[in-house]
Amino acid sequence: AQSVTQLDSQVPVFEEAPVELRCNYSSSVSVYLFWYVQYPNQGLQLLLKYLSGSTLVKGINGFEAEFNKSQTSFHLRKPSVHISDTAEYFCAVTPGVHSGGGADGLTFGKGTHLIIQP
């Protein structure tokens, strides 16, 4: 089984400032890692993913995340945020293919509400 911890339920940031949203996971098998964004009254949009290879992954809207296996973390960063980045951000994991993962679904963290202040 996997679990995901997003320590910050809410992160207020001034516009054009950098931001980091933290995500830690726990799993007895290898995992794939994802960040999703949910704008108000909308579905989930994939921001970026880590499946294998380079531990620094770049996503849409200027976001990036770094996979750190030793710290079991996958923190999301953006160097300069905009008002339009106000949303709920979810970190999620699913079992990796070499662990027998097929269509297993995602285990989500509780989410971090990013609030951009003008």
Added chain:
Amino acid sequence: DTEVTQTPKHLVMGMTNKKSLKCEQHMGHRAMYWYKQKAKKPPELMFVYSYEKLSINESVPSRFSPECPNSSLLNLHLHALQPEDSALYLCASSAGQGRNTIYFGEGSWLTVV
């Protein structure tokens, strides 16, 4: 833009009604999912279909009945729901079999009165 389409976007139903939520994807994906999301909570997995067969049922009450008529379509039949079933219902799909990037639709907002 999402390539997972859900209808209707909003649904209000009484506790004695029978209704259905529909989901369609044209990405050639072979796994499809239903998630339930309550306000200010993460999505919770309900059902997974893999190659049109139900592979995961997360102990969902029988008043929710999934159906996968073909590899592109996924339905969720609703009957005798309770007010606490009011939520956003999200459909998702993935290529399946280890290619586990999951793509979500915009969701169907369900209100049970």
